[in-house]
Amino acid sequence: MRQDIARNYEEAKKQYASHGIDVDQALAELSDIKISIHCWQGDDVRGFLFRDQELSGGISVTGEYPGAASTPEELRADLTKAMSMIPGTHKVNLHAIYADTDESVDLDQLEPRHFQKWVDWAKEQGIGLDFNPTCFSHDKSKDGFTLSHPDPEIRQFWIDHCKASRRIGAYFGEQLGQTCVTNIWVPDGYKDVPVDRMAPRQRLKDALDEIFAEELNPAWNLDAVESKLFGIGSEAYVVGSHEFYMGYGMRNNKLICLDAGHFHPTEGIAGKLSSLALFTDGILLHVSRPMRWDSDHVVIMDDELLEIGRELVRNHLLPTTHIGLDFFDGSINRIAAWVIGTRNTIKALLRAKLEPTEKLKQAELDGDYTTRLALMEEFKSYPFGAVWDYYCEKMGVPVREEWLAEVKRYEQDVLLKR
Known part of the structure; x- marks a missing residue:
């Protein structure tokens, strides 16, 4: 020292x-907190299954900073380097498109074995893994609809993909001894004002019911659902609104994901935590930094991040809150982005503990x-x-x-x- x-x-x-x-106690408590570091910052949300597929679902990454990972090995090496500069032992959050396999496999056919190299690496690092089905950047999502698609065959494809993703998440939890949070977000919505707002939401509800029908060990896998206010191509109407998922999550005992960038540009999520905590068994956070819209800038220690930290600490919510990051910036060194964002998130929690x-x-x-x-x-x-x-x-x-x-x-x- x-x-x-x-x-x-x-x-x-x-x-x-x-x-x-008691500062010593605060640091001891801080060391037990795990931040789920999102893999997609390292390669601009390209993944490895369909690298030539154009980004869709309202997702856009700007910047051409050199060095983006183009193979699973490169991405794991970059994550290892980033974690070596972040205090504590954390988790890594994977999307389904990051499968590490030589097979030609579509999303609805994914199995745990397609992620075995990620599991082996996580064991070496002593970390956990979280998971997300990838309901975007695919031929079957080009029209902006997935789980609420009016075509039953396309909708079933996405249902089967989400079912497969839950099984993969449960495998992660079982193998690593750390509960995996599997989070479902879909980009479904209309660019202009729809006539029928109810029918797509009914289809989404029915799809989710089918996805969650298979009971999985909650010690291995916890399910979460994530809302959004609007996106590119869904400016007028998003099927999976905050109200929809808040109601669905509460009724079906699912984690409700609050993403810092998925609300009105001037609306913060910190004040929502105490309300949700009274009616749910847990919360999933996606810590990001919206600028004008859901632009997913690297997390800085701004007022909103500090307020999130305070709400979690003041209300003793850390034991039941799963904290993940969700930003992607291709204009700066991608490893630096991970380090800055994760360290700032931990700093915000420490500052709250020192009040x-x-x-x-x-x-x-x-x-x-x-x-x-x-x-x-x-x-x-x-x-x-x-x-x-x-x-x-x-x-x-x-x-x-x-x-x-x-x-x-x-x-x-x-x-x-x-």
Whole structure:
């Protein structure tokens, strides 16, 4: 341990302890939190099954920064490098199109064996895996509909794909000893105002009922459903709206996924957490950064991220909340994007843990809003950075921006040679 880091940490501990905050305990709790790192940042959501397929479903990645992974081996190497600069032991989130196989296989025929190399790698890394069916960028989704498609044959294709995905997720959980969250998101919707809003939603409900009919061990697989306000090609109407999935999830005991970019551009998700928590057994978060729309920018430590962290900590929601990332930026080094976004998410949780939550709650209960505001503002300048530096040093990852030099070396030695 570097002396300057240890000295700064001890001084910071004293300041926090004056308000009853046990910093050592906060760091111990932080080390148990797993962030699900999304694989699709590493290759601009191309995957390996249909690499020549044009992106669809409202998904767009801009930028041509060199070094995007083009093989499963490259992507796993990049993820390994990124995780070496992120404190803690986490998870990796896969989409179905990232199957690692030499077979020519369509989405509805995928099996656990097509992901065995990912499982073997995860075992080596000591991490868990999460999963998602890929209901976009496919010939059968070109018209913008999948699970709510009016054609029963096309709809059945997507139902079968989601069934297969759940079995793959359960296999991940069984093999790795860490519960896999399998999340369903579909891009279904209309560009212009529809006449019939009910029928597509009825078809989606029926499709989901069929998908979830097979009972799987919840210790291995948990199901989640994800809403969206609008997207490219579905500006006027999205079948899987927030209201639809909130109702479906509550009635059917499924995790409801809140994606930070899937609501109105000025609407945050932090305030929704306490409401959902009262009526559900768990929540799935997709932490992203919308800019103007669901543009999936790299997560920064902005007000919304800090509020998400505070809501999770203040309301003791971390044990029942699954936190994943969902952004993709092809204009910067993709490994740096992972590191920045994941470290910021962890930082936000740590900052929340270093607030005098109980003292703030009591001041609020007493109607002492002056104390509440004063303390909330003063704690913004408390020595959080010294605690973060100590945590990184203790966990064996680079301190502050030291990780950037390692990323630059990897870029020169590996990425630019692809």
